Amino acid sequence: VATTEYLCEHREWKSSPPIGRPEFSRLHYVVDKEFNLVPVGVPGELLIGGDEGLSRGYLNLPELTDEKFVPDPFLGEGRVYRTGDLVRWTPDLQIDFIGRLDNQVKLRGLRIELGEIESGLLTHPKVRMALVLLREDDGEKQLVGYYTVLGDTSPTVAELRDHLGRTMPEYMVPTAWVELEEFPLTPARKINRAALPAPVGAGGAVDSYIAPVTPTEEKVVEVFGTVLARERVGTGASFFELGGNSLQAMRAVSRLNKHFKVKVNVRLLYGGATVGALATAIDELVAKAGKAATRA
Structure with a gap:
């Protein structure tokens, strides 16, 4: 059963062509998670309704029917089908299929x-x-x-x-x-x-390699290399650019805290701080800790 149509006439696409415009008597909405209509170009879920084209539901699957066939959120009557398709409106009001939401x-x-x-x-x-x-x-x-x-x-x-x-x-x-x-x-x-090709290295493309200079940078590079199992870590890349995940970030921060005897905030890693920037922040923490100990 088709609900949209598109005339492929002497046109080229860098990807797949759009799936077209709604056929006569069919309703097509593109909505966000809260069932709000989204503007042209913004991805959302495709809902299909109208007087024709909808089945009564899934045979002998009442729960799935209730999940997918929902009241029309805009007309106040009738039903729409939640397709689970991720789409967007094009500027000329065609529907462009992106992928699946489920x-x-x-x-x-x-x-x-x-x-x-x-x-x-x-x-x-x-x-x-x-x-x-x-x-x-x-x-x-x-x-x-x-x-x-x-x-x-x-x-x-x-x-x-x-x-x-x-x-x-x-x-x-x-x-x-x-x-x-x-x-x-x-x-x-x-x-x-x-x-689709596999990513290059643990984190895909990262910034060009910059060798560590200061002792702190060398230690951060050593810790990141150990936690991420990478042979070479440059000071211009951040932890997550190098392929790190949240669990590895906690391990890296724990090792840095233990070595430098300061409390490095893991948010620095989440914020995208490079190795060089993180080393500078650690030096500042160490300096503050030293001043506090002297005053004591």
Whole structure:
């Protein structure tokens, strides 16, 4: 059963074509989690309603029927079907399919909706397309963010992490990133997930290597290298850019606190502080602790 249509006439797409406009007598809403209509270009869930096209529900599955077939939140009568599709309106009012909202995974005991992360990435002004996978490379599971760029300037890993961190918890922010020119597609013009490349290193692309200079930088590099199992850590990269996760961050801070005998705030790592910036903050803490001991 089709509910939208699109005329593919002498046009080229950098990705899949849109799925079109609603057919006659069909209602299509794009909404957020609270069932508010979202503006053009903003990702949301597709709801389908109208006088024709909806079934009575799922056969012998009343709970699923109640979950997916809900009262129309805008007309006050009739029902709409929650498709679970993540879509957005294009400027010419076509519906652009992005992915699925119910693509749920479990990482370190926490349930994560990959579609929610993808939706967040798509609101970044430099991101054109995005997809997030839970990959297991070298025996370790991690979230990997794949994206293509909108425009000529690529966002940095720090920018992407900071953008997601404003609206979602740290455990939902990918620890590895891969920028693509185009997503690989299947013959059916869907994203070929099996053909997506593995990230380079533990954290994907990171800043160019800068060697440590001060004794504090050397110690921070040593701790990060041990916790993250990385042979080379530069002072220009942050902990999470190097592929760290929240549990590893706590271990790293614990080791730094024990060595320097100060209390390093783990929020410095979450805030994207580079190795160099973290070393400077530790030096300041050590200096303050020394002054306090002298006064005592």
